Amino acid sequence: MVINSDMKMADLVMLDIQILALIQRLNIPLGFRDKTIREVCTEHDVNETFFIQLANACHDSDYVPKEQQLTFxxxxxxxxxxxxxxxxxxxxxxxxxxxxxxxxxxxxxxxxxxxxxxxxxxxxxxxxxxxxxxxxxxxxxxxxxxxxxxxxxxxxxxxxxxxxxxxxxxxxxxxxxxxxxxxxxxxxxxxxxxxxxxxxxxxxxxxxxxxxxxxxxxxxxxxxxxxxxxxxxxxxxxxxx
Ligand SMILES: [Fe+2]
Ligand SMILES: [Fe+2]
Structure with missing residues (x-):
């Protein structure tokens, strides 16, 4: 499954608990309610493209970003x-x-x-x-x-x-x-x-x-x-x- 910015941040953590460590290292606090990844990234000043590439690489060990996705x-x-x-x-x-x-x-x-x-x-x-x-x-x-x-x-x-x-x-x-x-x-x-x-x-x-x-x-x-x-x-x- 490829993670995208429209997903709810809480659903992402439920999907893959490994993402919790990633969120902690980016200093994003928990308490997401129903906010999407995009909304949480904007709120905490985290580059959205970077977060998506990071989350996908963490979630799927075979994931390799395409050149055009390395824009962060x-x-x-x-x-x-x-x-x-x-x-x-x-x-x-x-x-x-x-x-x-x-x-x-x-x-x-x-x-x-x-x-x-x-x-x-x-x-x-x-x-x-x-x-x-x-x-x-x-x-x-x-x-x-x-x-x-x-x-x-x-x-x-x-x-x-x-x-x-x-x-x-x-x-x-x-x-x-x-x-x-x-x-x-x-x-x-x-x-x-x-x-x-x-x-x-x-x-x-x-x-x-x-x-x-x-x-x-x-x-x-x-x-x-x-x-x-x-x-x-x-x-x-x-x-x-
Ligand atoms: Fe290292
Ligand atoms: Fe290393």
């Missing part, structure tokens, strides 16, 4: 990705780390949870490096590229800072950040001794699956929406200069 300001996209990074780093990941740290309270073998925690902390450090790299390269690159197009000129700082950089390089270097979570799920489900309290243990497994799905969606968004958008901007800059 790139700044919206970068703000959204930055907000998602913060959400992962300051909320989702620490919450799972806390749950892993608590495993020893409901298992009989204290050594295993410690190994698991070290494994997850290694993952956090790799994860942080992935996010840091994007925040130092592709995000500022996109914003500066957008400024060059707006001002119809090749700004000197663009050539100095990003002379050798382009979106193909980003795509080449862009790796999956959810792979290690698969290993963690495997250890928890297959190899850890049975827990004494399986409710908390199962809740951790459930949260890991959820995080993995969200990370997958995030990577998809960067590959299927951000990259084509930036590629179009690169062509536009070539045309201008």
């Amino acid at each position: 300001p790139p700044e919206c996209m970068i703000r959204y990705l930055q907000s998602t990074h913060k959400d992962f780093l300051h909320y989702r990941i620490p919450s799972i780390e806390k749950q892993i740290a608590e495993i020893e309270q409901f298992t009989d073998s204290p050594r295993n949870p410690e190994l698991l925690l070290n494994f997850f902390r290694e993952y956090i450090s790799e994860f942080q490096s992935h996010l840091d790299l994007e925040e130092r390269t592709v995000f500022p690159y996109t914003l500066l590229l957008s400024q060059c197009i707006r001002e119809k000129t090749l700004l000197p700082q663009f050539s100095t800072e990003f002379g050798e950089y382009n979106i193909d390089r980003y795509m080449h270097e862009h790796n999956d950040i959810e792979e290690k979570l698969f290993d963690l799920k495997n250890i928890l489900i297959k190899y850890m001794p049975p827990p004494t309290d399986s409710r908390k243990y199962n809740s951790l497994i459930h949260d890991l699956f959820h995080l993995e799905k969200d990370l997958n969606d995030h990577t998809d968004l960067e590959n299927k929406v951000l990259a084509p958008l930036v590629r179009l901007m690169e062509k536009e800059l070539q045309r201008i200069i």
